[in-house]
Amino acid sequence: MLNLSAQKRTTEKVQPVKRDTVKTEVVEVETKYNPKISDASKIKKNPILQLLDKSKKKKLTYNIFSAPVASTFIPKTGVVKGVDVGVKERLFNNYIAAGFGNYTSPYFEAYINSSTRFESEFGFYTKYVASFDNIENTLLDSDFSNFLATVFYKxxxxxFDWKVRLNSERNQYNWYGLPNNNFAQNTIDLIDAKQTYNYFNVLGEINFLDAYLDKSTLSISYFxxxxxxxxVVLNFDTNLDLPLNIIYNQLNNLTVKTGLELLKGKFKNNYATQNELKYSIFTAKINPEYKATFSGFSLKLGAKIFGSFDTENSVNNFLIYPDVHIQKPIIEEFLTIYGGITGDLKTNTYKQFSEQNPYISPTLFMTQTSEKYKAFVGLNGNLNNDINFNVSASLKEEDDKPLFLRNNSKSDGINTTSNGVPLRGYEYGNSFNVVYDDVRTTSIFAELEYDYTKKITFATNIQFDNFSMTNQTKAWNLPTFQTSFVVKYKTNNWYATSNIFYINERKDLLYSAAYPSSANGLQTLSSFIDVNLNGGYHFNDTFSAFLKLNNVLNNNYQRFANFDVQGFQALGGIAYKFDF
Structure with a gap:
């Protein structure tokens, strides 16, 4: 048995092993993948956001004052009354208006606006007003035209948000206000009284969201x-919003307004000689202000700091002005008292003067006006839900306050040259110079608005000014009393506005003879009342007609010495509102 077992094992070892013929292969199975929400990776951490204090939600605390009130009132079951909320007015993004009036006065105005779903906006605005007929009894042309156009992209x-805007203006006037010098017809025929002002401005603005740098603006203007x-005027302004809670957690943010300004310009000659007039003023400013509430008082504490450098006249100034405002409710929601003291350094420009008085001569001395201080106190509030009011009194002191004073004529009515040089269109006593004086002004101002009904609103204001001059004998061409009264009426289809204003007499100079000569007395410009009406009718949501009536009383008054205004004026037209 043992031999047989051993022999069997020996036989098994010598038998040949069969080779495996099965090969290893990769089988690729392709099928459509249908993802499921459960397949997505889960975010196991929440993001940590760090916001500025001004972006955080403030905690609100509610206090209820509960006191027993003896009452015999028994509520009575009644019927709920309807509330007349009126018809909701449909608003449009675009409109075009055109009209025509007496004095051959065309009018056109349009605004086009377009926005996209990618938070961008484009807009265009233009307006043209002109009058081609002369004012009655004027010896020179007295027509005018005003054109402006603005295009922007936001x-x-x-x-952050950013915006770019381009502004353009072109205004034409005439120096038609000749003095009573008995001008010969030949002299009048040689006077070229037309003046044209051109203005171009490029402005860029950027507003940051939730940042210490709040807003920056860059503006370049050419006039x-x-x-x-x-x-040329260049302005660069930046506002900062700085947190103070790192010092003490109960402090509010500090607002800091900064700015750089460069004013540079020239006039071909001054009024006395043929010498060129140049001006160049660089100004840097910083205006920190802090706002807070304390024991019912609302406070704004600040200062205005300026560095001014007049390179043409080699005059440099470092100036600091207060900027303090305070107010407190006396009767909650009905009466508030306010007051403060502030000051400012104002840069005067040729463009600003031409807007205030288009009949100035291009022979001006340019400088800045320093408002050393302005102290004011007042009351505002509402007597009920329909009557709002504001009353204030102020005292301010200004160095180099600009005043418009009529130029003396270089012609006696016959001659058209001076020292062998032909007279320009503004040298016939028909233009204004700018003189400066240190002035203290005391003012009282009051305004009232009354919502009589939902359709009718009344508003009025009144202002008294008392000027204390240093060198000049009068506050030239400035009124000491002015008031206005406005009534507005509006229904679903009709609308109308009446504006009545009154300005009291003003003073200018009279001269004894042709330039150069001394003053010979005062010219008094009479007070006047001007009544203006405008209104219209809405045919539907898109079409409407309008009518504007100016100087309804046909008063022949003068806004500036020797410059009569147009009489009764009527202009009518149509307007169309639409959306793209």
Whole structure:
């Protein structure tokens, strides 16, 4: 048995092993993948956001004052009354208006606006007003035209918004206000009284969201006229919002307004000689202000700090002004008292003067006006839900306050040259110079608005001014009393506005003879009342007609010495509102 077992094992070992013929292969199975929400990776951490204090939600605390009130009132079951909320007015993004009036006065105005779903916006605005007929009894042309156009683009980004705007203006006037010098017809025929002002401005603005740098603005302007005058103004302003809670957690943010300004310009000559007039003023400013509430008082504490450098006249100034405002409710929601003291450094520009008085001569001395202080106190509030009011009194002191004073004529009515040089269109006593004086002004101002009904609103204001001059004998061409009264009426289809204003007499100079000569007395410009009406009718949501009536009383008054205004004026037209 043992031999057989051993022999069997020996036989098994010598038998040949069969080779495995099965090969290893990869089988690829392709099928459509249908993802499921459960397949997505789960975010196991929440993001940590760090916001500025001004972006955090403030905790609100509610206090209820409960006191027993003896009452015999028994509520009575009644019927709920309907509330007349009126018809909701449909608003449009675009409109076009055109009209025509007496004095051959065309009118056109349009606004086009377009926005996209990508938070961008584009807009265009233009307006043209003109009058081609002369004012009655004027010896020179007295027509005018005003044109302006604005185009802008605005974009909202993730962390900031930005906007670019281009402005353009072209205004034409005439120095038609000749003095009573008995001008010969030959002299009148040689006077070229036309003046044209051109203005171009590029402005860029960026607003940051939830940042210490709040807003920045860059503006470049160019202003010129028909007599080779030019002016460039560059402004760069930045507002900062700085947290103070790192010092003490109960403090509010500090707002800091900064700015750089460069004013540079020239006039071809001054009024006395043929010498060129140049001006160049650089100004840097910083205005920190802190707002807080304390024991019912609302406070704004600040200061305005300026560095001014007049390079043409080699005059440098470092100035600090207060900027303090305070107010407190006396009767909650009905009466508030306020007051403060502030000051400012104002840069005067040729463009600003031409807007206030388009009949100035291009021969001006340019400087800045320092408002050393302005102290004011007042009351405002409402007597009920329909009557609102504001009353204030102020005292301010200004260095180099600008005043418009009529230029003396270089012509006696016959001659058209001076020292062999032909007279320009503004040298016949028909233009204004700018003089400066240190002035203290005491003012009282009051205004009242009354919502008589939902359709009718009344508003009025009144202002008294008392001027204390240093060098000049009068506050030239400034009224000491002025008031206005406005009535507005509006229904679903009709609307109308009446504006009545009154300005008391003003003073200008009279001269004894042709330039150069001394003053010979005062010219008094009479007070006047001007009544203006405008209204219209809405045919539907898109079409309407309008009518504007100015100087309804046909008063022949003068806004500036020797410059009569147009009489009764009527202009009518149609307007169309639409959306794209």
């Amino acid at each position: 974009k909202e980004e993730r962390y 010129s006229d028909a007599l080779n005058s030019s002016e």
